[in-house]
Amino acid sequence: MAPISDLSNHLANQFLIAMPGLADPNFEGTVIYLFEHTERGAMGLVVNRPTEVDLAMLFDKVEVEFKSKSETALLLNQAVYFGGPVQIERGFVLHESGSDTVYSSSLTVPEGLTMTTSKDVLEAVAAGTGPSKFLMTLGYAGWGAGQLEKEITLNDWINVPLSREQMANIIFDTPSAQRYERTMSHLGFDPSCLSGEAGHA
Known part of the structure; x- marks a missing residue:
């Protein structure tokens, strides 16, 4: 395994796919977009596990008034x-980069997407001036120094590097139930053929 310092940011802006042998219920069958990977660890967001909470409920909880009239029902649902x-x-x-709008707390992944944690992005969405395509999550996936690298060697995960356009298509335009298979399809093999044993595929 390469030294951690040599792997800094190596996997940022890539997908992680949970392998069949990963038994953790938090991550079984998940696709994760990694927005940070340094010698201190890694952070990402699961992009294929919708909850029963919708934007209408979330906006009500954080006291953001929805003012936009266009596509209101679609967004709130x-x-x-x-x-x-x-x-x-x-x-x-998680939203596409390149907008002229600057939010209070954002991390733009080089050649990738932007992750924003400040309330102003929700206020912009409510006003109809926010990102046109976005994915809202509660919580994130995190790994300590060297932890993700170890899990990859144990065959818990496989990383999938794609273009920004391909990733955006999977995250924003593909139904959530199809995102795992769509991501895996870019590797050119059937995920059902994968072994759950370390070192074998």
Whole structure:
């Protein structure tokens, strides 16, 4: 295994796919977008596990008034996703980069997407001036220094590097139930053929 320092940011802006042998119920069958990977650890958001909470319920809870008239029902019915088991009370908004709007607390992944945690992005969505495509999650997935690298060597995860356009299509335009298979299809093999044993596929 390469030294951690050599892997800094190596997997940021990639998908992680949970392998069949991963028994953790938090991550079984998940696709994760990694927005940070450094020698201190890694952070990402599960993008294929919608919850029973929708934006209407979330906006009501955080006291944001929905003012936009266009596509109101569609937006309010949009599911909030389980982003991971860490800080599940905190919201994370994954959206496309390139907007002229600057939010208070955002991380733009080079050549990738933007992750915003400040309330102003929700206020912008409510006003009809926010990102046109976004995914709202509660919580995130986190790994300590060297933890993700170890889990990959144990065959818990496989990483999938894609273009920003391909990732955005999977996250924002593909039904959640199809995101695992769609992501896996870019590797060119059937996930049902994978072994759950470390070192074998």
